[in-house]
Amino acid sequence: MKTPITSYVVKLVSHCNLNCSYCYEYNMGDLTWKSMPKYMSLETVQMLSKRIEFHCLQHNINEIYINLHGGEPLLYGIKRTKLFFETLESVLNGIKIHWGIQTNGLLLNKKWIELFNQYKVHLGLSLDGPAEVNDKYRVDHQGIGSYRKVELAVQQLFSDFGNQIFSGILAVIDIDTHPLSVYHHLKSLNPKAIDFLLPHGNWENLPPGKSTTSLMLPNYANWLIPIFDEWFDNDTGHLQIRLFEEIIEQLAGGPGRLETIGLHPVSLVCIAVNGDIEGVDTLKSIPGEQILRLNISSNNLDDVLVHPKYNIRQKGESVLSDQCRLCDLLTVCGGGYLPHRWSAKNQYCNPSIFCSDLTKLIRHINRKVSYTLHLLEQNNSSYAGAPVRMS
Ligand code: SF4
Structure with missing residues (x-):
């Protein structure tokens, strides 16, 4: 029995107003974004709604997760994003949709916050730490750091009712920084959750800090452990750190929820701006590996469940x-x-x-x-x- 899909990462936009040097979308060799439409069309949105509806009916699913990504998803604009929510909610009438969006925050303003409040969208902000940490990699197309602008976004999030939708911060680990300074800074922004992400890399293209002679050095663990200790002693209960919680849950024999760790089959697909169905978009860090040659214009979502490449994530x-x-x-x-x-x-x-x-x-x-x-x-x-x- 195949595990049906209950989580969707939807790419609304194929470009970005930042040019982060570690970005797997644009700066690790994959070039598919260049031939994508700039924005997901209304036809693709309508087709996506119907494919999801069909999949839910076939598998008796009454609750799904849709996370909006890009590029930068706020470049889709408020009008188009509202239409996206309306279309999905109307076609998937009777199915509970948990909305999420992952943004760099540069375009965030009161109108966006009102829209996200209306649809109860959980907003995740990408930010790596204080200015001197964040601006090393998270730069715009002129190479200028983004921290100050994101700081304004965080202020917006705490104006009026914005903090209700601020779910968490996604931070890529830089082992050349001081872990507790990064942690204290991110914590001071009052997120409900922090996701510390390992930078992408593989056996052919080693991640920062790893070399053929230093592979056995646990330098990322050495960075994370002081944060774990402080979080476990002082912050559990009011701040989620998903990687740590996941490991604890797996240690206790629980099912786990993250696709980054554990043996459980995944239930997530990514939908590209042109409607391509991709298994996991971070495979763009290995150019071409994300491509399944499936598209919602001609394929049902069940087709992905039997695709050999997608199946690797199901076979434990x-x-x-x-x-x-x-x-x-x-x-x-x-x-x-x-x-x-x-x-x-x-x-x-x-x-x-x-x-x-x-x-x-x-x-x-x-x-x-x-x-x-x-x-x-x-x-x-x-x-x-x-x-x-x-x-
Ligand atoms: S299961 Fe994890 S820790 Fe064990 S050998 Fe494989 S990668 Fe290493």
Whole structure:
């Protein structure tokens, strides 16, 4: 039985008003954006609604997640975005849509906030840290840092009722920065959640900070662990850090929700501006790997479920490398995120390029959580404890 699709990343716009140097859309070799329409057309929006409706009916789905991306999705404009919401909501009448949008915030203003409030859209802001951190990579087409403009967006978010829609910050990790300074800064902006993202890279194109001689150095884990410790001791309950929560959930035997870690089958597709169905858009970090040759104009969403490339994300342990299958962290880590496993020789049958980091981080979290549970158990004889799985 195939896992049906319940989450959609929809690319409304193929261009961006920033030119972040690490961006997998534009700066890691993929050029498909150049031949895309600039904006998703109304015809494509209508076709998308019908394809989603059909898929939901076929699989008895009554609740879905749609996350708007670009390029920069606010370049779609308020009128077109409103029409997008209206079209989807009207065709998918009776199906609960959880809306999200991921923006760089540069164009955010009161009118956008009103629209997002109307449709209860969760807004994620992309920001890597304070100005000196953020502006290293998150620059415009003239090479000018974006921090000051994003700061204005954050102020907008806290005006009137904007803070109700501000769901979180997505920050790409730069291991040359001080982790706690970055964490304290992002926390000071009062997000409900922070997503720390590993930069993209694979066995052919190593991520920043990794070289053929330093692959075993867990430098990303070393950056994340001080943040985990502070978050776990002081901030759980009022601030979500999804990577940490996911690892804890997987350690406790839970199903997990992130596609970046764990063995569970994914239920997410990406729809490109021209209606192409892509498995995972971050595969653009390996030019051409995202292409499935499916388009909503001629394919049902069920077609993606049987596509061999999409299937890699459904088969769990059976498609992983021997090293991962024998690893005692397999059920928690799952071999790491798909794009980070790729090599020209073995395709996706490799451990993650961040294996040493995942190993150190998961073991650290396991130790700390287990010790805390042990103390709780000692202090409260009625506490039954929780299982912590490592294999
Ligand atoms: S920790 Fe490394 S070897 Fe173990 S499952 Fe993850 S990527 Fe594979």
